Amino acid sequence: MTIGIKKVARPREMSFPESLYLLEILKGLGVTMGHMLSNIVHQEGIKTIEYPEVRREMPPRFRGRHRLMKRQDGTPRCVACFCCATACPAKCITIVAGETPDPAVEKYPVRFDIDMLRCVFCGMCVEACPCDAIRMDTGWFTPPDDTREKLIFTIDTLLEK
Ligand code: SF4
Ligand code: SF4
Missing domain, CATH: 3.30.70.3270 (Alpha-Beta Plaits)
Known part of the structure; x- marks a missing residue:
């Protein structure tokens, strides 16, 4: 009976700058800031509303409170x-x-x-x-x-x- 040799894949060791995640944090902040600036410039495209002060108009068949x-x-x-x-x-x-x-x-x-x-x-x-x-x-x-x-x-x- 032959015993198969298993290969164990290990992630490569991160370098010191990679282990600080600085680049990834900056990338994330860039995405967040991009959305924030885009929402400031194009306010009409914002999907969220200030509920409950602002309410969406419900379709006629919506089953609401009795x-x-x-x-x-x-x-x-x-x-x-x-x-x-x-x-x-x-x-x-x-x-x-x-x-x-x-x-x-x-x-x-x-x-x-x-x-x-x-x-x-x-x-x-x-x-x-x-x-x-x-x-x-x-x-x-x-x-x-x-x-x-x-x-x-x-x-x-x-x-x-
Ligand atoms: S109990 Fe009143 S609300 Fe309920 S089915 Fe009868 S009439 Fe309608
Ligand atoms: S009260 Fe009963 S029958 Fe009426 S919507 Fe609620 S669960 Fe349905």
Whole structure:
């Protein structure tokens, strides 16, 4: 049985000036300065924006933050039918239905919460609603917040936008 001889490739030793990386640092700084000067001269070509002061215009089909629609008298259009909560794959909609004195409206949502930490922005709730009572056409992202409680949007939050 013959034993193969393995060749071990080792990187060549760097010279002292190479080990200081001065040339490479200068090359990197050159690229950075080049971009900076180019952005100062051609500001119209800058791709970044100063979010959140400046916001991009979202396409019409963008699924943003939810809102609940109102009737002309200001009451929620929602009739607490639970279709949206049933269709929601993330199970993040909580509805508590109540009776209304209005004989034309059977029920209304006493409570309507969406847990935005669980929402996957699929739009199934909007598709499922028979009353066009919930929409995702605000063009807004869900803003970051510092507690979980603040990211459970209540009926008041959903109705105000
Ligand atoms: S967008 Fe999707 S995940 Fe979010 S509440 Fe609606 S159905 Fe649920
Ligand atoms: S938002 Fe629409 S689907 Fe959801 S409970 Fe209200 S009426 Fe039903």
